[in-house]
Amino acid sequence: MNKYKIEITKTYAIDVLAKNGLEATNKAEEILDADMLAGTEHYRQTGDTDFSIFDVTDTDDPFNF
Numbered sequence: 001m002n003k004y005k006i007e008i009t010k011t012y013a014i015d016v017l018a019k020n021g022l023e024a025t026n027k028a029e030e031i032l033d034a035d036m037l038a039g040t041e042h043y044r045q046t047g048d049t050d051f052s053i054f055d056v057t058d059t060d061d062p063f064n065f
Contacts, residue, residue: 003063007052012044 014031018024035041056063 002057005054009050011047
């Protein structure tokens with residue numbers, strides 16, 4: 001069997017009111033975290049889920065699961 005590392009990328013759109021970019025980022029992250037805990041983040045997803053697959057069989061990459 002081979003070892004694979006899977007990178008999963010999702011894109012979300014979240015509207016926030018903020019004084020600057022850092023505050024906007026923090027607010028968006030809080031909103032997304034709350035949505036993930038509630039299991040409703042998929043309502044904010046704006047595109048397909050992308051999967052990148054890397055064969056790490058013969059590397060020193062740690063195997064975490």
